[in-house]
């Protein structure tokens with residue numbers, strides 16, 4: 001999905017565009033579940049290790065759901081930026097937004113003038 005973004009900095013505003021993909025609760029829950037199961041798998045694999053398994057098995061068993069919940073909470077309102085571009089409201093130079101996972105609004109540093117600019121969805 002292509003969206004218009006609003007870039008604010010130094011009490012000025014400029015616009016840009018970004019190709020994005022939104023995370024929803026279902027997709028975040030799937031990823032959280034995968035992390036939980038992955039952690040349990042690691043815990044199961046360490047059962048054969050002498051002594052170490054006394055620590056790894058319980059911590060992986062208890063840590064799996066906790067890690068899954070953290071992953072779910074991190075991603076449920078996030079957006080993947082696939083590509084994006086805009087212009088710095090302070091110095092006017094154009095810049096590219098690197099692919100990343102963000103929560104709105106997020107902040108970038110201009111590569112030319114080092115001003116911190118806030119990026120919001122329009």
Ligand SMILES: [Zn+2]
Pocket residue numbers: 088089090091092093110111112113114115
């Ligand atoms: Zn700038």
